Amino acid sequence: MNKDKIFKLAKGFRGRAKNCIRIARERVEKALQYSYRDRRNKKRDMRSLWIQRINAGTRQHGVNYGNFMHGLMKENIQLNRKVLSELSMHEPYSFKALVDISKNAFPGNKNVVIPPRKVAV
Amino acid sequence: MKMVNAFNMKRAAAGLRRINLDGLRWRVFDAKGQVLGRLASQIATVVQGKDKPTYTPNRDDGDMCIVLNAKDVCVTGRKLTDKVYYWHTGYVGHLKERTFKDQMAKDPTEVIRKAVLRMLPRNKLRDDRDRKLRIFPGSEHPFGDRPLEPYVMPPRRVREMRPRERRAMIREQKKAELQQQNNDGTKKGKKREAPEESA
Numbered sequence: 001m002n003k004d005k006i007f008k009l010a011k012g013f014r015g016r017a018k019n020c021i022r023i024a025r026e027r028v029e030k031a032l033q034y035s036y037r038d039r040r041n042k043k044r045d046m047r048s049l050w051i052q053r054i055n056a057g058t059r060q061h062g063v064n065y066g067n068f069m070h071g072l073m074k075e076n077i078q079l080n081r082k083v084l085s086e087l088s089m090h091e092p093y094s095f096k097a098l099v100d101i102s103k104n105a106f107p108g109n110k111n112v113v114i115p116p117r118k119v120a121v
Numbered sequence: 122m123k124m125v126n127a128f129n130m131k132r133a134a135a136g137l138r139r140i141n142l143d144g145l146r147w148r149v150f151d152a153k154g155q156v157l158g159r160l161a162s163q164i165a166t167v168v169q170g171k172d173k174p175t176y177t178p179n180r181d182d183g184d185m186c187i188v189l190n191a192k193d194v195c196v197t198g199r200k201l202t203d204k205v206y207y208w209h210t211g212y213v214g215h216l217k218e219r220t221f222k223d224q225m226a227k228d229p230t231e232v233i234r235k236a237v238l239r240m241l242p243r244n245k246l247r248d249d250r251d252r253k254l255r256i257f258p259g260s261e262h263p264f265g266d267r268p269l270e271p272y273v274m275p276p277r278r279v280r281e282m283r284p285r286e287r288r289a290m291i292r293e294q295k296k297a298e299l300q301q302q303n304n305d306g307t308k309k310g311k312k313r314e315a316p317e318e319s320a
Binding site: 052053060 | 172173174176178
């Protein structure tokens, strides 16, 4: 009975791990451990992906992620990163409005730019 | 790593059929006067597709990057003579090396290609991203009929010179002025190289 359950969970595994009970049992145990760990990791990875997307979206408008979020915090806009990343992908105009709000609240601390000196090759 | 012996224009335009999507933009980078590493990091960001809000890590979505004037890329400090590229052939004791100057003489596109490739994440998409990167030593490229977009580099913040560097620069400037005064009139107008500045 347990063997059937194990083989059912071992579908799609590589090599003997889907056919032979001794190897399948080990691999299935490992797979269950990984899935336990990754249910927690997924939340972290998704948040990181949202932040990367928001960063890309705001940099298109000249603001980086840190200054953008600081501006939103100052204005007490409590949209979370998931929603912000969806907005940046699918609703560009709304996102631009948010970036403008953030720029008004926190213009950012850009230093004065010195024109670069050319180095001869 | 395999080193290309010379630059081949046909090789640079090849392999376009393997790249799937053509909803991609064609960005043109001008390497003339740009510092090598800073340019390479911007190229790497664009080739990965990290400047688009639709970035997905398991899908390669980067734009096609064309780099022109690769032979005019600059390095700061003493890297022109002191930066060495090492590679090991696999046989015992065969660690080969080549300096930056020699590499530029042999194939200037390899310099930028190595720099960008080493900045990309080492995963299965790296080869596809390499295929999207086309580098040319001069300004000629066979992609004239495509809709190209020039890439504007972000402004660079140059840090202030350290006191010792500043004193060295002032010394060299004074030496150059003295040489100029000596050369005026007596010797032929021998062209002196401008002293290398560290930025």
